[in-house]
Structures are given as C-alpha cells and as structure tokens.
Amino acid sequence: MKTDECRHWRHLLGAYALDDLASEERAAVEAHLDGCPACRAEAEALRSVAQLLPLADPARFSQPAPQPPPELAERIAATIGGERRVALRRRRRFGFALGGATAALAAAALALFVLPGGGGGDPEQHVEFGKLPGGVKIYATLEPHAYGTEIHMYVKGVRSGTLCRVYLRGPRGERVPAGTFTYRWGDDSTATLSSALDLSRIRAIGVEAGNRTFVAPVDAHGATADANRNQEDVT
Numbered sequence: 001m002k003t004d005e006c007r008h009w010r011h012l013l014g015a016y017a018l019d020d021l022a023s024e025e026r027a028a029v030e031a032h033l034d035g036c037p038a039c040r041a042e043a044e045a046l047r048s049v050a051q052l053l054p055l056a057d058p059a060r061f062s063q064p065a066p067q068p069p070p071e072l073a074e075r076i077a078a079t080i081g082g083e084r085r086v087a088l089r090r091r092r093r094f095g096f097a098l099g100g101a102t103a104a105l106a107a108a109a110l111a112l113f114v115l116p117g118g119g120g121g122d123p124e125q126h127v128e129f130g131k132l133p134g135g136v137k138i139y140a141t142l143e144p145h146a147y148g149t150e151i152h153m154y155v156k157g158v159r160s161g162t163l164c165r166v167y168l169r170g171p172r173g174e175r176v177p178a179g180t181f182t183y184r185w186g187d188d189s190t191a192t193l194s195s196a197l198d199l200s201r202i203r204a205i206g207v208e209a210g211n212r213t214f215v216a217p218v219d220a221h222g223a224t225a226d227a228n229r230n231q232e233d234v235t
Helices: 003-017 023-034 037-055 072-094 101-114
Strands: 125-128 137-145 148-156 162-169 175-183 190-195 204-209 212-217 232-234
Touching (some): 023 037, 148 162, 162 190
Antiparallel strands (some): 137 148, 148 190, 162 175, 162 204, 204 212
C-alpha cells in the first residue's frame, strides 16, 4: 500500500502498540496490518519499545539516572505538536480521538533514558556501506547511550518517496527493527533512529530501501567497520 494511503493508520500505531485503542479502532488497524507489510514492520518496532516500559524504573539502579540530551524536550514538543494538529483534523473527519496515546508515547521516549544498558564509555562508530549501485550512498553513525544505541542514517541517490526500513543484527544473528523513514529529494537526507540493543552487541546494520536490502558489518570492538568486507546487496 502507498505511503500516503497509510498515513492515517500510522498515526494510530503508537496507540495500538500501547493497547490504547477502542475495540473498533483496534480491529480496523489489525485489518490494515494484515495487508500492509510496511505498517506491520513499524507496528512490531513500536511494540518492542512498549514491552520495555516496565523496565523503566529509576529506583532499580544504584547510579543516578543519565540525563537526556538538552534538545530532547524540543524534539518531543515538536512531535507532540504535529501529532496534535493531525489528531484534531482526524477527529473532525472520522469522529474519534487517540485519548492519551500521544502523551504515553512521549513518556515512553523519556523513560527509555533510564533503561539499563551499555555505552557508558564506548566510542561511536561510523559505518559506510560499500558495493552500492551507482549514485547511491549510505552511511551511519552509531552512538552508545544508556538506553541502547542512537542511529544517525544518511541515504542519498534512491528514488524519492522510497520507504527505508532500518534494522540491526545481534550477536546470535537476530534481527532487531530500528525504525523507518521516507527518503525524499530536496529534504534533509538524514534520519535519527534508536534501538534498545547495546552497541557492543551489534554485529551488522541493514537498510531495506524499496525492494533492495543493503547490509554493512559493525565491529563489536569499537574499530571503524570495513565497508568493503562482508557486504550484501539483495535485489
């Protein structure tokens, strides 16, 4: 299904992951997810974050909780403002509201900063993807945090409007979704995503851009990944 056609449903995925939808809305979202792999992948990624919320208890830690970066509040406020405007338009059009879903997701973003995890002194890693088609360039910066890993993606040269799905591979080969973004010409080509997987446990990072998948290895010991080693390009 096209991205524009999914826009309405994606605004409901956060509430769906938090089980904060009325039964009629939940049934409608699940019917859409049955036929839309892109929205289904995003719902699974949000569900994995929601499952971590019970762990976000500062009283469980002996050390003071790490402080979030100063720009986090502005980013969350901008996100909530945009969602609130969309929610108001949707209520006028469809006659139902999200309730406390937006506030709950904002609380989830703040709570992740007190989750246990590595990354105290590990250096960030710069990963450049090799063996790419002509005109395409992809690289990532992985930053360790107490909640896991922050991922700064840069993509250039794919078709405008392409949905890019980012995932990580753990030490046992498990695939951990890290989020999605849409590439558009003329827009900022970077995207900031996050994962609860510690940087020390990441073995590879992958990007599904349309019907192609590109994978680059990540050096678990902190050295810069070799972009020309063990690369994959699945068409």
